[in-house]
Amino acid sequence: MTNSNALVIQQLSYSYPDKTLALKDINFTVKTGECVGLIGPNGAGKSTLFMLLMGFFEPFQGTIQILNQVLNKKTKKSLRKKVGLVFQNPNDQLFSPTLWEDVAFGPFNLGYDQAEINSRVEKTLESLGLLHLKNKPPHYLSFGEKKKAALATILSMDPEIILLDEPFSNLDPESCADILQIIQTYRQRNLTIIIATHDVDVLPELVDKCILLDKGEVVAERSAQDLLTDSMLLLKHKMRMPIIGQLFYNLMQRNIIEETKLPLTLAQAESLVEDLLNRTK
Amino acid sequence: MDVIKLSSILKRFQELVYFEKYSNLNSPVHQVNPIVKFLIVIGIIIINMSFVHIMPYFLLMVVIVGIMVVSHIPLRYYFIRTLFFITIFAVVIALPLLFFTPGQVVALWSIGTVNIVITLEGVLSASSLILRVWLSLMAVMTLIFTTPFANLIHAMKHVHIPLTFLILFSLTYRYIFLFIEELIRLLQAKDSRSFRSLGFRLRFKILGQLFGTLLVRSIDRSEQVYRAMLARGYMGDLVTKEYKSNYRATIFYAIIIISAVTAIFLIDLRIIPFIYLF
Numbered sequence: 183m184t185n186s187n188a189l190v191i192q193q194l195s196y197s198y199p200d201k202t203l204a205l206k207d208i209n210f211t212v213k214t215g216e217c218v219g220l221i222g223p224n225g226a227g228k229s230t231l232f233m234l235l236m237g238f239f240e241p242f243q244g245t246i247q248i249l250n251q252v253l254n255k256k257t258k259k260s261l262r263k264k265v266g267l268v269f270q271n272p273n274d275q276l277f278s279p280t281l282w283e284d285v286a287f288g289p290f291n292l293g294y295d296q297a298e299i300n301s302r303v304e305k306t307l308e309s310l311g312l313l314h315l316k317n318k319p320p321h322y323l324s325f326g327e328k329k330k331a332a333l334a335t336i337l338s339m340d341p342e343i344i345l346l347d348e349p350f351s352n353l354d355p356e357s358c359a360d361i362l363q364i365i366q367t368y369r370q371r372n373l374t375i376i377i378a379t380h381d382v383d384v385l386p387e388l389v390d391k392c393i394l395l396d397k398g399e400v401v402a403e404r405s406a407q408d409l410l411t412d413s414m415l416l417l418k419h420k421m422r423m424p425i426i427g428q429l430f431y432n433l434m435q436r437n438i439i440e441e442t443k444l445p446l447t448l449a450q451a452e453s454l455v456e457d458l459l460n461r462t463k
Numbered sequence: 464m465d466v467i468k469l470s471s472i473l474k475r476f477q478e479l480v481y482f483e484k485y486s487n488l489n490s491p492v493h494q495v496n497p498i499v500k501f502l503i504v505i506g507i508i509i510i511n512m513s514f515v516h517i518m519p520y521f522l523l524m525v526v527i528v529g530i531m532v533v534s535h536i537p538l539r540y541y542f543i544r545t546l547f548f549i550t551i552f553a554v555v556i557a558l559p560l561l562f563f564t565p566g567q568v569v570a571l572w573s574i575g576t577v578n579i580v581i582t583l584e585g586v587l588s589a590s591s592l593i594l595r596v597w598l599s600l601m602a603v604m605t606l607i608f609t610t611p612f613a614n615l616i617h618a619m620k621h622v623h624i625p626l627t628f629l630i631l632f633s634l635t636y637r638y639i640f641l642f643i644e645e646l647i648r649l650l651q652a653k654d655s656r657s658f659r660s661l662g663f664r665l666r667f668k669i670l671g672q673l674f675g676t677l678l679v680r681s682i683d684r685s686e687q688v689y690r691a692m693l694a695r696g697y698m699g700d701l702v703t704k705e706y707k708s709n710y711r712a713t714i715f716y717a718i719i720i721i722s723a724v725t726a727i728f729l730i731d732l733r734i735i736p737f738i739y740l741f
Contacts, residue, residue, distance in 0.1 A: 236690070238690050267694045269690075274684060274690075277688050279633055291697055292696055321637065321641065322483070336695075
């Protein structure tokens with residue numbers, strides 16, 4: 183993570199054509215290389231915010247600055263080369279006759295020559311374990327494979343910022359772990375990643391900070407540890423703590439264990455349990 | 464119309480338009496350059512439309528069936544598909560010709576004051592039209608059955624078929640299965656909550672609502688797909704994959720098919736003598 187800003191959103195408001203206010207006075211900053219969790223209940227405005235960040239919707243108020251460039255009608259096309267959006271439904275993202283063409287679509291539009299396109303497609307598919315499926319029509323991939331393929335279509339463009347809309351929804355545990363692994367791998371390459379989700383169990387493994395969005399407003403912007411352990415705040419906004427944190431929170435409430443920093447990942451929980459057992463010996 | 468029956472019809476249709484099972488085989492015809500195959504099929508269709516006599520249609524049919532045999536495509540599978548689509552065409556387009564072409568009457572029914580007449584000229588023009596369209600369809604099917612869809616798009620791009628048409632064609636093939644699946648799911652969801660038999664009018668009303676829902680979903684999806692394209696820098700061009708084709712197979716295929724079709728054309732012009740049954 184560096185000190186430069188990848189994304190600066192100031193007083194952003196947006197309303198749907200029927201005048202329903204979808205986002206109201208949104209302000210936040212994402213640093214380059216940071217991984218941010220955008221959490222909130224259904225209808226909070228997470229996907230709408232992504233549409234605005236890609237320049238598909240126009241805000242009626244406020245500004246979006248991406249990689250030190252203000253997003254507007256003139257800059258949106260050039261900024262799309264640097265920002266990749268992975269849609270929630272992979273069927274929206276995979277529209278070509280074969281997986282190869284889908285993954286090649288982005289590099290092709292970026293103007294790369296055939297050799298570079300081939301190399302990018304092969305490299306991306308191989309890194310995601312999808313190379314054996316390159317000639318398959320997307321329709322015949324499993325849902326987990328489609329989710330990974332949708333990610334591949336963006337990664338082949340080598341974007342600087344990746345927006346992931348519900349990347350873990352409807353996935354079996356193995357596919358979920360695969361996607362998690364892929365995001366972790368790309369995180370280490372200093373990519374800026376924003377994950378919109380209401381599935382809070384996997385977030386602590388990934389994100390540096392979380393932004394809680396509800397009814398189109400930013401309710402809180404804190405470190406993942408801080409926000410995801412604030413049970414009262416999360417409940418108030420129809421969210422919950424990660425299940426591991428919830429378990430230890432309940433045990434603390436019943437005075438079965440003494441007050442401690444709540445673990446949010448399996449590794450943290452294992453370490454805490456080991457510590458507690460050692461102390462009781 | 465029974466809802467379950469409609470779902471099974473849709474599933475059957477889905478199977479009929481699924482060609483990938485055979486288009487990825489490795490027969491000599493599959494190894495032929497798709498651009499050559501595409502141009503030959505266009506040539507066959509044009510020549511087929513210009514035939515004056517009936518006999519050349521059957522000779523051309525022999526050539527097309529021969530291509531399918533060499534391609535290892537089960538003929539039953541092939542004919543079921545061609546006949547399915549030609550039946551739809553025959554009912555919609557060719558059938559009225561039987562009744563509305565003036566000429567020598569071969570059959571007549573009187574229903575009240577209305578006379579329904581089939582003429583000999585009507586029978587001839589309907590059968591000639593069906594035969595021409597059937598053969599054209601068979602020729603197109605040889606291309607579809609022996610060429611992966613992606614290679615077909617690549618070939619069409621290289622012969623300068625307009626990109627807009629290719630993108631539409633490509634998206635239609637990609638989403639037709641999803642569309643049918645979505646419709647089947649809607650029908651099943653409706654069926655799972657239908658506990659009594661409904662009247663004819665109510666059934667159609669519900670079907671209308673289902674199709675309305677499907678239309679809204681389709682519009683929604685089309686917008687999302689377009690956004691997904693724009694998000695990856697779409698500017699009206701289409702990326703297609705290079706493929707490896709067998710040079711020898713391509714030359715061999717081109718010589719044999721072009722020679723055979725030219726011979727049939729000359730037979731039709733009666734330049735080459737043949738036993739003319741028709």
